[in-house]
Amino acid sequence: YERSGVSGLTLLMGAANNGHERVVELLLQRGAEIDKQNRTGRTALMLAAQQGHERVLELLLHRGAEINMQSIDGGTALLIAAYSGRPAVVLRLLRAGAD
Structure with a gap:
């Protein structure tokens, strides 16, 4: 499940980026x-946030994704x-304690 392509995207990152909540789970x-x-240092949480996939974002936060991790x-x-x-998404991240 950790295979990645040239860009370093894993299956989890791809699913989060495309809003596939069930696949992420x-x-x-x-x-x-x-x-x-x-x-580039992006995580599944960052990709979900960028695309506005709120349900995926919630799932990742609930499962313990590091909210303040930084990209390169x-x-x-x-x-x-x-x-x-x-x-x-900004509001949800702030409520969850993002800096």
Whole structure:
């Protein structure tokens, strides 16, 4: 479940990026590494935040994703959501304790 392509995206990252909640849950149940980073340091949580996939974001947070992890350029899920124009995600991350 940790195979990654040229970009370093794992199956979990791809599912989170595309909003596939059930696939995310299945991969986590099967042991996918929740905070694994791709080549730019992005995690599944950051990708879900960028795309505005609130249900996937909730699932990842509930399963213990690191909310304040930083990408190579210093971006966090909160900063990425704000930059991507995702106010509902920004609010949810703030309520969950994002810095």
